[in-house]
Amino acid sequence: MANNKSIAVKDSNAVVNYFKKNFGVILGLVILNVIFAVTTKNYFTASNILTMLQNNAVNAIICCGMLMAILMGQIDISVGSTVGLTGMVGAYLITNLHCNFFLALVISLLVGLIIGLINGFCIAYLKIPAFVATLATMSIGRGVCKIISKGISIRIRDDAYNAIAGTKIVIPGTEALSANGRVPLSVSVILIYAIILLALTWLLLNKTKFGYYIYAIGGNETAAKYSGIDTKLYNLLPYVITGGLCAVGGIIWASKLQGVQSTLGESFEMDAISAVVIGGTSMSGGSGTVGGTIIGILIIAVLSNGLNVMGVNSFWQDVFKGIIIIVAVVIDVLRKSKKR
Amino acid sequence: MKNMKKVFALLLAATMVFSLAACGSSKSDSKSDSSEKKEEAKEDSGDKVKIGFAPYTLTNEYFSAVLNGVQEACDELGYELVYNDPQSDSTTQAQQVDDMIAQGISGLVYIPNDSANARSVLQACKDAGVFVINVDNVIKEDDYELCDGIIASDNEGLGRLSGEWVAKNHPDGANILIAHLQTAESCVVNVDGFWKGIKENVKDDSKFKEVQVVEGGGATDVTYKAVSDALSAHPDIDVIYCINDTSALGAIQAVEDAGLTGKVDILGKDAAPNGKKAISEGKMVQSSGQCPSQMGYDGVYEISELLAGNKIEFNVAIDAYNVDKDNIDDYDLDAWDEITHKNK
Structure with a gap:
C-alpha cells in the first residue's frame, strides 16, 4: 500500500484521482x-x-511485464515457465558446472531475455497470436528446464547466490511485533526489488516515449502505425523486458529456496494475469495502470495468505480467486458503462 | 463497447480452446534403451525381450530412481527397455502403454497415474499377453485379477516411522503442522500412518494437536509459501510433517525466515538425496526411506521369472527404514536407495 501512495504523493489531485479511478478494487481490498x-x-x-x-513480490515483478503485454491487447502465458527455466539454468551453472556466481546471474538473465526476444519476434514480426506464441515457448521452456535438471531438483550451496534473495533488513527493537516475540521483524530484500521494479515500470509507462507508444499500440494499432510508430519494434520490446523480469523472478526463487525443482513457476501466469485483470487493465488493451495492478497484486496476496492463515483448504482458494476475478471485472465494466 | 465485448468473447473462447489444446498436447517422445549383452536375450527368435516401463512422471526424482532400478535390471538381463513420460496424466499414460504393446513388449512395470482408472490399461495388457507388475501406486483390489504381481512401499509404515520419532522426541506433546499432498492416495495413507505412529507410542495422545493441514503440492515453492503463512497463524508449531523431502526443503526455508530454526522439528519422507543432505546439516530431523530403485529392479526380475514360466509371490511390500541424525552417516548422501538384494 505504501508504495502506491508514494507514486502520487506530491500531488493531492493525483491521489484523489488514483482513488477515484481504482475505487472498486481498493474497496474490495479493504x-x-x-x-x-x-x-x-x-x-x-x-x-x-x-x-x-x-x-507475492515475485508475482509483482512478473506483473510488471504482464501488464505491458495486456496493455498491448496481448498476453504472455510463458512467464511461469521462464521463471522455472532461468532459475534452473542458474542452479545448474552454479552447482553442476561450479560456475562463477556473477557469470551464472548474467547467463540466467540472458536466457530470460532470449525467451522474451523469441516471444516478441514471433508475435510482432511473424504475426503469431500472442497466446499461441507464448503457449509454445511455455512448453519449450518447461521442457528444457526438465531436460537440464533430468527431472530432479538441484540444490544451491553458494552463499553469494543465496544472499541475493536471502538477505533481510532487520528492524531492531521490534521483537514484540513478531509472531513469536523472539526475533525482531525484518524486511526481505525481495520486497525492495519488487518496489524498485514497479517504480521503474511506472516511469517507463508514464514518463517515456516507450510507454506512450505501448498505450498507443494497445489503443489502436493501425492509428499508431500511421502516426509513424515502429509498431513491430515496440510490440517486441515489452516481451524482451518481460523475459528479463521473469529471469529476475527465477533467480529470486532459486536463491530464496536455495535450490530449484523442475516444477518451479508452474501456474505463476495465472496469478499474474489475475492480478493485472483485477487491477482494472482492459484485456482488449490500451487502458490499465501500474497503480491499479499493485492493488490487484495485493488482492491476490491477501486472498491466498488470508485463507491460509484462516486454515481454509487450498482447493477453496482457487474457487475464491476465480470469484474475485469475476467480481472485479464486473465492477470495472459497470463503472465504464456508467461513464458513457 | 460492442466491439470490446466481441474481443473479450473471442479471447475467452480462444482461452478455452487453447487450454484444451494444452491439456492434450503433452505428447512425449518414446525412448528406447538397449544394452550390449545380447547373449542373455531369452526369446527364441534371437530378438531382445522388450520390457515397458510406465511411470507416473519422470520430472520427479523418486520416479527417476525407479527408472534407474528398472534400467539396471534390464541391462543385467539383456532386455530392451521402452518407456515414456506421461507427465502425470492418466489418459496420456494409457495411450503410451498401447504404443508399447504395439512395439511388442513382453512385460510392463506399471505405476498407474490414477489407480481407479487402471483397469483399461491392465485389460489391454492381458489381451495382448503382456505380463504386468504393478509397482508403487497400487491398483484397486477388484483389478487384482488382471495383474500378475504387485510391489509397493508400505506407505502406512513410512508415516508410522515418522510418528514414532515424534512420540519419542516430544513425549510431552506437540503442535503439529502437516504439509500435505491431498490429491495423492499414498500421501493420505501416509499421514494416517503418521498419526497412528504417534498414538500407539504415547500415553496421552490428546497432547498431540494437528494445528493445521496446508497443501504443499509436494513442491518446494508451494510448500514454502503455505508453511510461512501457517507459521504466521500458529507461531506455536513444534513439528512440521511433510509428505516428501522436496516439500520439506520449502518448510526448512520458511522456518528459517520466521526465525524459528532449531525450535521447529521438520520431518520429511523418502530419504531422498536432498533430504539426507538436509538431515546431515541438521536442518531436518527425520525422513522415512523408501526403496524406489529396488522396486523397479525387482519388478523387472519378477517379469523375468514369469517369462521363464515360474511362479512369483503376488503381493510384495517393501519395508520402510528410518533415517535421522543418529544413523545418517550410514547412508550415501548422493544416491537414493542402493539396490541391496541383487539377482534374487
Missing part, C-alpha cells in the same frame, strides 16, 4: 482485509503482512 482481520486471529500482524508481501 473489505477483504477487514474480513480477515476480524475473523482470523493472527492475520493483521506486522510479521504476517511482511510475510505476505514477501511471498
Whole structure:
C-alpha cells in the first residue's frame, strides 16, 4: 500500500484521482482485509503482512511485464515457465558446472531475455497470436528446464547466490511485533526489488516515449502505425523486458529456496494475469495502470495468505480467486458503462 | 463497447480452446534403451525381450530412481527397455502403454497415474499377453485379477516411522503442522500412518494437536509459501510433517525466515538425496526411506521369472527404514536407495 501512495504523493489531485479511478478494487481490498482481520486471529500482524508481501513480490515483478503485454491487447502465458527455466539454468551453472556466481546471474538473465526476444519476434514480426506464441515457448521452456535438471531438483550451496534473495533488513527493537516475540521483524530484500521494479515500470509507462507508444499500440494499432510508430519494434520490446523480469523472478526463487525443482513457476501466469485483470487493465488493451495492478497484486496476496492463515483448504482458494476475478471485472465494466 | 465485448468473447473462447489444446498436447517422445549383452536375450527368435516401463512422471526424482532400478535390471538381463513420460496424466499414460504393446513388449512395470482408472490399461495388457507388475501406486483390489504381481512401499509404515520419532522426541506433546499432498492416495495413507505412529507410542495422545493441514503440492515453492503463512497463524508449531523431502526443503526455508530454526522439528519422507543432505546439516530431523530403485529392479526380475514360466509371490511390500541424525552417516548422501538384494 505504501508504495502506491508514494507514486502520487506530491500531488493531492493525483491521489484523489488514483482513488477515484481504482475505487472498486481498493474497496474490495479493504473489505477483504477487514474480513480477515476480524475473523482470523493472527492475520493483521506486522510479521504476517511482511510475510505476505514477501511471498507475492515475485508475482509483482512478473506483473510488471504482464501488464505491458495486456496493455498491448496481448498476453504472455510463458512467464511461469521462464521463471522455472532461468532459475534452473542458474542452479545448474552454479552447482553442476561450479560456475562463477556473477557469470551464472548474467547467463540466467540472458536466457530470460532470449525467451522474451523469441516471444516478441514471433508475435510482432511473424504475426503469431500472442497466446499461441507464448503457449509454445511455455512448453519449450518447461521442457528444457526438465531436460537440464533430468527431472530432479538441484540444490544451491553458494552463499553469494543465496544472499541475493536471502538477505533481510532487520528492524531492531521490534521483537514484540513478531509472531513469536523472539526475533525482531525484518524486511526481505525481495520486497525492495519488487518496489524498485514497479517504480521503474511506472516511469517507463508514464514518463517515456516507450510507454506512450505501448498505450498507443494497445489503443489502436493501425492509428499508431500511421502516426509513424515502429509498431513491430515496440510490440517486441515489452516481451524482451518481460523475459528479463521473469529471469529476475527465477533467480529470486532459486536463491530464496536455495535450490530449484523442475516444477518451479508452474501456474505463476495465472496469478499474474489475475492480478493485472483485477487491477482494472482492459484485456482488449490500451487502458490499465501500474497503480491499479499493485492493488490487484495485493488482492491476490491477501486472498491466498488470508485463507491460509484462516486454515481454509487450498482447493477453496482457487474457487475464491476465480470469484474475485469475476467480481472485479464486473465492477470495472459497470463503472465504464456508467461513464458513457 | 460492442466491439470490446466481441474481443473479450473471442479471447475467452480462444482461452478455452487453447487450454484444451494444452491439456492434450503433452505428447512425449518414446525412448528406447538397449544394452550390449545380447547373449542373455531369452526369446527364441534371437530378438531382445522388450520390457515397458510406465511411470507416473519422470520430472520427479523418486520416479527417476525407479527408472534407474528398472534400467539396471534390464541391462543385467539383456532386455530392451521402452518407456515414456506421461507427465502425470492418466489418459496420456494409457495411450503410451498401447504404443508399447504395439512395439511388442513382453512385460510392463506399471505405476498407474490414477489407480481407479487402471483397469483399461491392465485389460489391454492381458489381451495382448503382456505380463504386468504393478509397482508403487497400487491398483484397486477388484483389478487384482488382471495383474500378475504387485510391489509397493508400505506407505502406512513410512508415516508410522515418522510418528514414532515424534512420540519419542516430544513425549510431552506437540503442535503439529502437516504439509500435505491431498490429491495423492499414498500421501493420505501416509499421514494416517503418521498419526497412528504417534498414538500407539504415547500415553496421552490428546497432547498431540494437528494445528493445521496446508497443501504443499509436494513442491518446494508451494510448500514454502503455505508453511510461512501457517507459521504466521500458529507461531506455536513444534513439528512440521511433510509428505516428501522436496516439500520439506520449502518448510526448512520458511522456518528459517520466521526465525524459528532449531525450535521447529521438520520431518520429511523418502530419504531422498536432498533430504539426507538436509538431515546431515541438521536442518531436518527425520525422513522415512523408501526403496524406489529396488522396486523397479525387482519388478523387472519378477517379469523375468514369469517369462521363464515360474511362479512369483503376488503381493510384495517393501519395508520402510528410518533415517535421522543418529544413523545418517550410514547412508550415501548422493544416491537414493542402493539396490541391496541383487539377482534374487
